[in-house]
Amino acid sequence: MKTVILAVAIRILIPIFIIFSVYTLFRGHNHPGGGFIGGLIGAIAFVFHTMTHGPQQTVDTFLKINLYGYPRQPNQSRSLYLMRMMRVNVWRRRKMAHHPEIKERMIRVEPIYIIATGLLLAAGSGVVGLVFGQPFMHAYWADFYIPIIGKPGTPILFDIGVYLLVIGVVLKITFVMSEE
Known part of the structure; x- marks a missing residue:
C-alpha cells in the first residue's frame, strides 16, 4: 500500500x-x-x-553501506592504508567519491x-x-x-x-x- x-x-x-x-x-x-x-x-x-x-x-x-577506497599499494603499510580509507569514507566522502582512483564497494x-x-x-x-x-x-x-x-x-x-x-x-x- x-x-x-x-x-x-x-x-x-x-x-x-x-x-x-x-x-x-x-x-x-x-x-x-x-x-x-x-x-x-x-x-x-x-x-x-x-x-x-x-x-x-x-x-x-537503510541496510546498504557504500564504501570508497583506493587500491592498496604493495609497499604501503596497513595503518597508512586504513587512514587513507578513513579519510575517504568519513571526512571527504562527497568530494573524493568521483576521483578516478577511488573504487566504490557496496556492503549489504x-x-x-x-x-x-x-x-x-x-x-x-x-x-x-x-x-x-x-x-x-x-x-x-x-x-x-x-x-x-x-x-x-x-x-x-x-x-x-x-x-x-x-x-x-x-x-x-x-x-x-x-x-x-
Missing part, C-alpha cells in the same frame, strides 16, 4: 521513532525501558517503511548479522564478570558520568545487544513476511 500521505508521514515519523528508541535504550539501564522496548520502537520505523515502500527499498535505504547488512552482533554484545557483557573472577553478568561501572547516557558499564552493553537483537529479529520477520 503506497499512498502519498503515508509515504510523507513515514518520512517524518522514522527519525522520531529512531530518536525515541535510542532515548529509551539509554534511559533504560537506570530507569524503566531498555534494550527490548527500545528495539521494538526502533523496529516500528523499519516495519512502517517496509509496508509503505517494500522490502527492497528498505534494504536499499543482513538482519542475521545484526542479530549475531546483538547476541555477541549481550553475551560478551556477561563474560566480563567471568574474566574478573565474578559471577556471569556481574555489572562493572565506569567512574565517570556521560551527560545523556549516564554512567557507562556492562549493563548498557547488554542493553545495546538486546536492542540490536530485537531490531534484527523484527527486520528478518518483516522481510520474510513481506516477500510472500
Whole structure:
C-alpha cells in the first residue's frame, strides 16, 4: 500500500521513532525501558517503511553501506592504508567519491548479522564478570558520568545487544513476511 500521505508521514515519523528508541535504550539501564522496548520502537520505523515502500527499498535505504577506497599499494603499510580509507569514507566522502582512483564497494547488512552482533554484545557483557573472577553478568561501572547516557558499564552493553537483537529479529520477520 503506497499512498502519498503515508509515504510523507513515514518520512517524518522514522527519525522520531529512531530518536525515541535510542532515548529509551539509554534511559533504560537506570530507569524503566531498555534494550527490548527500545528495539521494538526502533523496529516500528523499519516495519512502517517496509509496508509503505517494500522490502527492497528498505534494504536499499537503510541496510546498504557504500564504501570508497583506493587500491592498496604493495609497499604501503596497513595503518597508512586504513587512514587513507578513513579519510575517504568519513571526512571527504562527497568530494573524493568521483576521483578516478577511488573504487566504490557496496556492503549489504543482513538482519542475521545484526542479530549475531546483538547476541555477541549481550553475551560478551556477561563474560566480563567471568574474566574478573565474578559471577556471569556481574555489572562493572565506569567512574565517570556521560551527560545523556549516564554512567557507562556492562549493563548498557547488554542493553545495546538486546536492542540490536530485537531490531534484527523484527527486520528478518518483516522481510520474510513481506516477500510472500
